[in-house]
Amino acid sequence: MEIQALLGLSLAFLFFSGAHSVTITLTNKCSYTVWPGTLTGGGGAQLSSTGFELDTGASTTLDVPATWSGRIFGRTQCSTDSTGKFSCLTADCASGQVACNGAGAIPPASLVEFTLSGSGGNDFYDVSLVDGFNLPLSITPQGAASCQSTSCPGNVNSVCPSELAMTGPDGSVIACKSACLALNQPQYCCTGAFGTPATCPPTNYSMIFKNQCPQAYSYAYDDKTSTFTCPTGANYLITFCP
Numbered sequence: 001m002e003i004q005a006l007l008g009l010s011l012a013f014l015f016f017s018g019a020h021s022v023t024i025t026l027t028n029k030c031s032y033t034v035w036p037g038t039l040t041g042g043g044g045a046q047l048s049s050t051g052f053e054l055d056t057g058a059s060t061t062l063d064v065p066a067t068w069s070g071r072i073f074g075r076t077q078c079s080t081d082s083t084g085k086f087s088c089l090t091a092d093c094a095s096g097q098v099a100c101n102g103a104g105a106i107p108p109a110s111l112v113e114f115t116l117s118g119s120g121g122n123d124f125y126d127v128s129l130v131d132g133f134n135l136p137l138s139i140t141p142q143g144a145a146s147c148q149s150t151s152c153p154g155n156v157n158s159v160c161p162s163e164l165a166m167t168g169p170d171g172s173v174i175a176c177k178s179a180c181l182a183l184n185q186p187q188y189c190c191t192g193a194f195g196t197p198a199t200c201p202p203t204n205y206s207m208i209f210k211n212q213c214p215q216a217y218s219y220a221y222d223d224k225t226s227t228f229t230c231p232t233g234a235n236y237l238i239t240f241c242p
């Protein structure tokens, strides 16, 4: 009896918590290798994969719980040094390994953000350049015709002003910092007197990001045009260099 009751309870739990998982497929269309990283937010358990290598043209899938919130990013120009320590020139998670193990990308990094709500709700997703830009990426809902894609298809590095630019060993721009990170002023960080959506308008710097990537968050309160939603049950495709 007890076992049956327990079984019934766990089946009910599985049912109501939406035990089916969401498949997130990652595809690399960049001409260079990308090392994606994943970070679960809100104190939830990390995914079984928190970092891996994705060669040009390759795809891989992640099984994500139907109720999940987190970020996915793409690290570039990664290598392992003579002591065995792994690191990347952009969006490094400083774990010393290919797996990020619960560490996030060090800005500047283009981010894909998800809040998956489980059965019967809505999923929310966005592309965020609030922490800067390192590579173009997109999110495409799959199996849900009414849901919209969102992307940052532009190359912000090519228009990044020198005061925001992060350069590689050869002097080329490999990532573009947010004005908040580079200049650390309240009007760019939406802090202090600028701490509400009404008092933190776009700036000449956030407009550089917005012009390249109109669907992406270009600064903290860029909500109106940057958040996308889809009824639960969809799967998602993330493309690097769409």
Ligand SMILES: *[C@@H]1O[C@H](CO)[C@@H](O)[C@H](O)[C@H]1NC(C)=O
Binding pocket: 161, 204, 205
């Ligand atoms: C943005 O505006 C600030 C303040 O007016 C100015 O100092 C800066 O040069 C401008 N930057 C760009 C890229 O337009």
